[in-house]
Amino acid sequence: MSIDVAGKRERLTAAPSRPRTARRHRLRPEQRRSRLAAWTAVTVIGLFGLLPVYWLVITALTPDDRAFQIRPDLFPREITLGHFTKLAENEELFGYLVNSVIVSVVTSVLSVLVSAYMAYSFSKFRYRGRRSLMHMVLASQMFPQALLLVTLYAVFSATGLLNTYLALVLSFTTFTLPLCVWMLKGIFDTIPDALVEAASIDGASRWRTLHVVVLPLAAPGLVAAGLFAFVRSWNDFIFALTLTGSGKQTLPPGLVHTYLGEFQTAWPDLMAASFVVSIPVVAAFMVLQRHLVGGLAAGAVKG
Known part of the structure; x- marks a missing residue:
């Protein structure tokens, strides 16, 4: 049985090529x-x-x-542009800016550090009382933060921590920990236990496994948690106003003391200052946007 390969090839080459036309699908009225x-x-x-x-x-x-x-x-x-040029002449605003940067950065680092260890414990270890502790951490978000202000003020006054950076850092870290812990726990749940077991077989300790294997894989979640703690500390008003004096106050209460008065309010100057002080947060979001979206998406997946 012979196959006419040459004839088929000639017929294929001789066949006219049909132009590919893009079909436009018309949308229905409902669509x-x-x-x-x-x-x-x-x-x-x-x-x-x-x-x-x-x-x-x-x-x-x-x-x-x-x-x-x-x-x-x-x-x-x-x-x-006169309202913007006045900002450079105001030395108090620069002091408030420095206070905000110090408090926000320290709070974000401390929140990520503590929440990473807590979330890893909840995710990879099994021990008695684990679920109760997890529910206690989640339940702490149910109480309004303003209710704790009087108690925190009394405690910090008794310990001599009023009008210090430490008072603000401890307060903000307490409020940012629950969300950071649950976010990072969701990310640690997505990391296979086989990686942890493989590192243990290779002789790595639990401490080394966490810092060398687990935390690099959870980097987007760490960035998202740190950014959340930073923004929470940067925008706080009531605790920064109550727990510190004029020397350690951050930008939100500092702007109020500078531009809002009993008889007159400098709204254009306040708007210019608000626009300038929001630039660091917007810049942080733009730089870390990819890590932030990845961390939030990974933390939302249940392992």
Whole structure:
């Protein structure tokens, strides 16, 4: 039985090639309405979130005589940078900025350090009372933080820790630990136990296994937990106002003391300062966005 290979090849080469045309699928009316509704919702939510930021910026750029008029301009007719230049002349704001950086960085490092050990214990060890401790950590989020202010003030006053960085760091770390612990526990649950067992077989101690094997794999979660603790410490107002004096206060109460008064409020200057002090947090989010999204996604997966 012979096969005419040459003839088939000639017929294939002689056959005209059909042009590939992209088929445009027309959307049905239901799909169009659903897509229009989705884009409308996204637009409304975006405007709802960005409108306060826009109002902050235009207020900071508006002169004082036009910022306090009865009908403020949605689009400023005059623009000034004088409110931003005043910030460089205010030495108190620089001191508040330094205090915020010190407290936020120390709080984020301490929160990540403590929560990593706690989360690893809850995830990889089995011991009596483990579930009760986990529920206690979660239940601590049910109490309003303002209720603990009087107790913390009395404790720090008795121990001589008022008006110190340590008072703020301990307070903020206490409030950020529960979420950081549960976030990191979810990430540690996704790490296979076979890796821990393999490291133990190779002779690595539990301490070395945690620091050499587990923590590098959980780096996105550590970044997400640290960023959450940093933002929580950076934005706190009531504890920074109550537990410290003017020398150790952070930016939120410092801005209030500087620009808000009993008889007059410098809104344009306050808006300019608020815009400037929000830049570090926005920059941190932009730089660590990839790790933040990966850490939150990994922490949400149940192992």
